[in-house]
Amino acid sequence: MERVKCECGHVNPPGTILCEACGKILVESEKNKKILDMRYEGTARRSQTYNRTIIDKIWSFFSSVKVGVVLIVLALIASAIGTILPQEMNTTMTVTPEQFYADQYGWFGRIYYALGFHNLYQSTWYMLLIASIGVSLVICSIDRAVPLYKALKRQRVTRHNSFLKRQRFFNEGPADNIQAHLQTVKERMERHRYRVLEENGNIFAEKGRFSRWGPYVNHIGLIIVLIGAMLRSAPGMYVNEMLWIKEGETKAIPGTNQQYYLKNHEFIVEVYDESDGEVYQEALKNRGNIAKNYQTNVTLYKAEGEVLPGEKPRLEEVKSGEIRVNHPFRFDHYGLYQASYKLHEMSAMTFQLVKKETDEVIGTITIDLYNPEKKYDLGNGYAVEILYYFPDVEFKDGIPQTKSPNPNNPAFAFQIISPEHPEGERSIVAIQQTLEPLGENDYKLAFQSVDTVNYSGLMVRKDRTLGLIAIGGAIFLFGVILGSFWQHRRIWIKQDGETVLVSAHTNKNWYSFMKEIEIILEDTALPIPVDRGSGLEKAVNENKGVGANG
Amino acid sequence: MTKKKRLVLRTTILTLLVLAIGFTVYMNIAGGRSDTAEVGKKAPDFVLKDLDGHEYRLSDYRGKGVFLNFWGTYCEPCKDEMPAMDRQYQIYKDQGVEILAVNVGEAELAIEKFINDYDLTFPVIVDESGDVQRAYGIFPLPATYLINSDGIIVDYITGRMDEADIQEYMERIKP
Structure with missing residues (x-):
């Protein structure tokens, strides 16, 4: 394809439909159209x-x-x-x-x-x-x-008749007495904030050209948001991990390369009660417990030097604080968010060693369910040995085994040693269940109490792309505003011998544009353009779409 | 604008786009993080202790093949394959292959009973904090990494292994 030279003298890039300068139709098929598609000029x-x-x-x-x-x-x-x-x-x-x-x-x-x-x-x-x-x-x-x-930069004041006659707003009339009125029209246009250019008695008034850039500004915003999303996969930019930590525990914070450790001092749940005032009475009656606060009290530590996984580092205290819902604990671009919790997880069990015959209590043992001892010595020839520990017991074919390493349903195989039985008596103890597989025993371990511990579920977040995404979002919205609240309006007045041609174009909001033109041309000899838009509704709607959403 | 200039411009823009997309996809697929285990890469180093408090550091095994097995007493396939692993260990330990069996951080008592019941002779170390499991992306059990004498991960195996499998794996990492 070759560059196209228009009769007005402008040289257009190959494939141009309307001359960039004067608007003359350069493509044959376009000449059959009553009204031009102006979307991309x-x-x-x-x-x-x-x-x-x-x-x-x-x-x-x-x-x-x-x-x-x-x-x-x-x-x-x-x-x-x-x-x-x-x-x-x-x-x-x-x-x-x-x-x-x-x-x-x-x-x-x-x-x-x-x-x-x-x-x-x-x-x-x-x-x-x-x-x-x-x-x-x-x-x-x-x-x-x-x-x-x-195209918008190169447009000329004087347009080709074929361009003007195929605009949606168009009219023509005798050019006899318009000279006297042109000055008034120009002044009115300027009052309506048009930029007015004149050439050989022809007038071109334009305003709001920038609103044509709305969709493209909008796209730039979207592209910046996409770049932000891509940056999330770059090292050190984005972390999203979950940390389950029980009270009293110190754990490496995932996503920090073992550089930061957290200690959970206490997890707190508070509910609304009478003391919170009258206002809550009815809701409390209807709904019962209503959560008021979920909080984890923590201390942050930094490991000294490089730490390998599994290594116990030397920790240096950084700071302490509270994590509440919507009030994260922040450090070094990270945020710890209160996300979840588990209450009353069993952590220790207390048993009494009892002589069955006399109900005499020999002693008490407390077993740490996360790390039970092998043997609990009670003195005077009494002791309790743990032969097997099943933190989460299930019986398969009568044989106890554990389903998981978590103490959800602990069971023990004890060997109870007493002066009468120095070799020990065998007893299998699970929750609400005691088995004595080798015959009736003289001693039993009576369940006394259970200690529980609360887990806090914390979300570990780091997102250094947020700033960029916010900028992208702001540019996006700026583009929407540009395209939505302003319109690109143009009015052409051309004298062609005995006739005057008046054409106008906008990219949206045609009705209000017509009202504006009527005010500008009121009581002058210039013909008021006629809206010939019917039949072109499709193109108009598409224009709106482009402006509003890109 | 000349055609040549346009071609150069288009090529530049497309190349930039392809580079950006390629980077993102690569980082997502490869996990991107250098501290996470991956076949073909260097095995992340770690330090863990056994029940007696002996320290085991992976990098000390450079020059030997390491059969790095993660297990728990509650994991059924682990129970089945442990005796086979022990038999193969007896054969291959003199040929420069070491087994490190990492327990996922259970109670000491449970681990000790398990070692005694199955008469295990290879080192059993405990990942109490779960840091090593995280670094190796362990889930579910059993999981085994084959590490060659250069410290490079050769393969990652999840699920049940029989004795023939274990023998084949040992052969693969024999120095």
Whole structure:
């Protein structure tokens, strides 16, 4: 394709539909149209005119709005499918994810897992799909914004008749007595904040051109948000981990490379009660307990030097504080958020050693359920030995075994040593259950009490991309405002011999534009343009869409 | 703008886009973090103690193959494969392959009983804090990493292994 020289003298890029300068129709097929499609000012979208190299082909593929819409629809469908079965991160499993989905959901689960729907956001194909939307966004914008900018910059005051006659707002009339009125019209235009240019008695008034950039500013914002999202995968930018920590425990904070440790002093749950005042009475009566506060009191430590996993580091206290819902504990770009809790988890059990015959209490032992002792010596020839410990007992074929390492349902195999039985008597003790497998014993361990401990579930967050995403969001909204609250309005007045042509164009809000034109041309000899918009509603709606959402 | 200039510009923009996307996808797939275990990479170093308080540091085993097994007393397949592991250990320990069996941090008593019941002769170390399990991304049990004499992870095995499997794995990491 060749560059096109218009009769007005301007040289247009190949593929141009309307001359950038005077607006003359350069493409035959466009001449049949009663009203011109002004969306991109009839500029050549260059991607559609060159297709020589592979780069040009890729470029022109992503330059298509249709392709962009298809990509967005595909991403929508994929995301919807991703909600059919629970995502991997929201399930608790005891087997591999592959096994889990096959067991729980059969053939569908198998396919679901194989295609990566179980962990959709980390699936390569899903990431590439979202990335393609980003690419489409960039290329579509460049391909439209640049030619549009050039066309708007190069437009001339005097436009070709074929351009003016095919505008939606158009009228013509005799040019006899308009000279006297042109000055008034110009003044009125200026009062309405138009920039008015004159050339050989022709007038061109324009305002709000910047609103045409709204969609593109909007896209720049979106692209910045996408860059922020991409940066999350860069090292040190983003951490999102869960830390379960029980009272009294000191643990490495995940996501900090063993550099920070946290001690949980106490986990507190408070509920509203009478003392909180009259206002709450009714709600309390209806609802019972209403949470007032969830809080973890913590101390933060920093490890000295590099610490290997499993190594007990020397810790240096940094600071202490409280973590409450919506009041995170912050340090070094990290935030610890109160996210969850488990109350009254068993931590220790107390038993009394009792002589069955006399009910005489020989002594008391307290067993730490996380780390029981091998032997508890009670003196005078009495002792309790733990032969086996089952933190989470279940009986399989009558044989006790543990399901998990957590003390949810502890059971013990004791050997009770007494002066009468120096070899010991065997006793298996579980909650509300005692077995004496080797015959009736003389001594028993009577359950006395249980100590519990509270766990606090803390979310460990670090997100250094937030600033960038906020900037992107602000630019996005700025673009929306530009495109929504202002319109690009243009009025052309051209004298062509005995007639005067009046045309006008805006990118949206035609009705109010017409009202403005009527005020400007009121009581003058100039013909008021007629809205010939019917039949072109489609194009008008599309224009609105572009302005509002990009 | 000439055609050549346009081609250069388009190529530049597309290259930048592809680089950015490639980086993101790579970081997501590879886990990205250098301290997480991954086949083909250096095994993350760690220090753990056995029940007697002996320290075991992975990097001390450079020059030997390490069969790094994670287990728990509550894990059924672990119980089945431990005796087989012990038999193979007897054969391969003189050929430069070491077994390190990392317990997932259970009560000492339970571990001790287990070692005695199964008569285990290889070192059993305890990951009380769970840090090593996190560094190796252990879930579920049993899980075994094969580490060669250069400290590089050769393979990661989850699920049940029989004695023939274990023998084959030992052969693979024999120096």
